[in-house]
Amino acid sequence: MxxxxxxxxxxxxxxxxxxxxxxxxxxxxxxxxxxxxxxxxxxxxxxxxxxxxxxxxxxxxxxxxxxxxxxxxxxxxxxxxxxxxxxxxxxxxxxxxxxxxxxxxxxxxxxxxxxxxxxxxxxxxxxxxxxxxxxxxxxxxxxxxxxxxxxxxxxxxxxxxxxxxxxxxxxxxxxxxxxxxxxxxxxxxxxxxxxxxxxxxxxxxxxxxxxxxxxxxxxxxxxxxxxxxxxxxxxxxxxxxxxxxxxxxxxxEEGLEDVYQRHEKAAERCRERGAELGLEVYPDSERSSPTVTAFRLPGKAKEIQQRVAEEEDVVLATGLGGLEDDILRFGHMGYNAEVEKVERAMDALERVLA
The missing domain is CATH 3.40.640.10 (Type I PLP-dependent aspartate aminotransferase-like (Major domain))
Incomplete structure (x- = not known):
């Protein structure tokens, strides 16, 4: 995934x-x-x-x-x-x-x-x-x-x-x-x-x-x-x-307003699951996009990304530039802006963090 x-x-x-x-x-x-x-x-x-x-x-x-x-x-x-x-x-x-x-x-x-x-x-x-x-x-x-x-x-x-x-x-x-x-x-x-x-x-x-x-x-x-x-x-x-x-x-076919609401719901659920895991949103939930969530994992993002891919077959992204090893990003945008897919991705992260 x-x-x-x-x-x-x-x-x-x-x-x-x-x-x-x-x-x-x-x-x-x-x-x-x-x-x-x-x-x-x-x-x-x-x-x-x-x-x-x-x-x-x-x-x-x-x-x-x-x-x-x-x-x-x-x-x-x-x-x-x-x-x-x-x-x-x-x-x-x-x-x-x-x-x-x-x-x-x-x-x-x-x-x-x-x-x-x-x-x-x-x-x-x-x-x-x-x-x-x-x-x-x-x-x-x-x-x-x-x-x-x-x-x-x-x-x-x-x-x-x-x-x-x-x-x-x-x-x-x-x-x-x-x-x-x-x-x-x-x-x-x-x-x-x-x-x-x-x-x-x-x-x-x-x-x-x-x-x-x-x-x-x-x-x-x-x-x-x-x-x-x-x-x-x-x-x-x-x-x-x-x-x-x-x-x-x-x-x-879906309707643009419904598309926007779908993105909002997916983002909200992603951040709720992150909070349950004790993860902090980058920069914060109020200024985060409905299309992307970044979690702070200072010095651990690349390792976690690799483990989630290898152990759970879920591909995530880290930050770029100076934040490459400090944030882990979830792309709940477009076809992936669905709560069910967010749950699968966050379940994978939870198992790796555990």
Whole structure:
């Protein structure tokens, strides 16, 4: 049993859709119609009027493409972070010759609103405002769900466009997409489709800024996806598109509100079982995502992960970076957001800890 925070387990119907004979994505109009329908369905999942595009490439493609498409050399970018992926946005900015200012809080703290406001005010006072701000909704390596609305309020006040990584929250909990200029998702998390597709909801303001810039890449560039009525920028992943289409159909059959409630119930039960075992949630239960739970196991996470896999045939994930051996993560997202599966995974952990 795989119970990791992505790539998630893929349900049989999605695997079957991927295995079917696919239309030629370069010449068959059936594929173009399928792609357009998928984008429209994803707009409903995002709950947005923004354009939605689905390039071929794993979710990290979206993070890099957002920066490559919007950041010109010398542009100042405010990178807001309390986690590994938030910090990583600064690396992308610098790799495209932008100037990243990282406002980073400790990984178990909320986003630092005072420091964010101070950075915005200083930039405006100096006459060198930020061209863009980046942040993460769900920091998968720690299971932290960030409250974006107070930050988005500040960015709107200072007229700074936003890029948000919602890869591990989209489809598992509501995302304030209409307040975000580029909101990023991916197929392999809450959608429970195979890895291989990025999703992005893009505002009119973001498209306009992309048109003003001169991206140095075709692949890491959203602009060619703005209008694919005649042809796609490159050969699309037709089987992956079919799989994601089936995965989204499953969400609609269940109903998005019911999907969100299912994730909440799975998360609640996971944390209840952890408390019974004397485990502490990282960062805390109030700020943990409905899609991921991380438990503190300082210096023991890797050993416990290995034993659970070998003795119980249940695959869990540890933290990343400096937290690799200190937290153990349970991915109750997508197909795994079910109380019964949570019980099985926690039973396995309990037997190993005993």
């Amino acid at each position: 795989k119970f990791t925070p992505g790539p998630t387990a893929v349900p049989p119907a999605v695997r079957e859709a991927m295995a079917e004979e696919q239309p030629n994505p370069d010449v068959d109009p059936v594929f173009a119609e399928r792609y357009q329908a998928l984008c429209e369905d994803l707009a409903d999942v995002y709950d947005t009027d923004h354009d939605v595009v689905v390039p071929g490439g794993e979710g990290i493609l979206g993070l890099e493409a957002a920066i490559a498409s919007l950041v010109a050399p010398g542009d100042r970018v405010l990178c807001i972070s309390n986690g590994l992926y938030g910090d990583g946005f600064a690396d992308f900015v610098e790799s495209y010759d932008g100037e990243a200012e990282l406002v980073s809080a400790p990984y178990d703290d909320p986003l630092d609103l005072e420091a964010i406001e101070a950075a915005l005010e200083d930039a405006a006072t100096d006459g060198e405002p930020f061209e863009l701000a980046t942040m993460v909704h769900c920091e998968t390596p720690t299971g932290t769900l960030n409250d974006l609305d107070p930050v988005l309020d500040l960015l709107e006040e200072y007229d700074v466009p936003s890029v948000v990584d919602a890869v591990s929250s989209l489809g598992g909990t509501p995302v304030p997409t209409d307040r975000i200029d580029v909101c990023l998702g991916a197929s392999q998390k809450c959608f429970s489709a195979p890895p291989g597709l990025t999703t992005a909801a893009i505002s009119d303001r973001a498209w306009e800024r992309m048109e003003e810039r001169d991206p140095s890449s075709l692949y890491t560039n959203f602009l060619p996806w703005q209008d694919v009525s005649k042809n796609f920028p490159y050969t699309h992943l037709s089987a992956n598109v079919a799989a994601l289409e089936e995965a989204i159909d499953r969400l609609f």
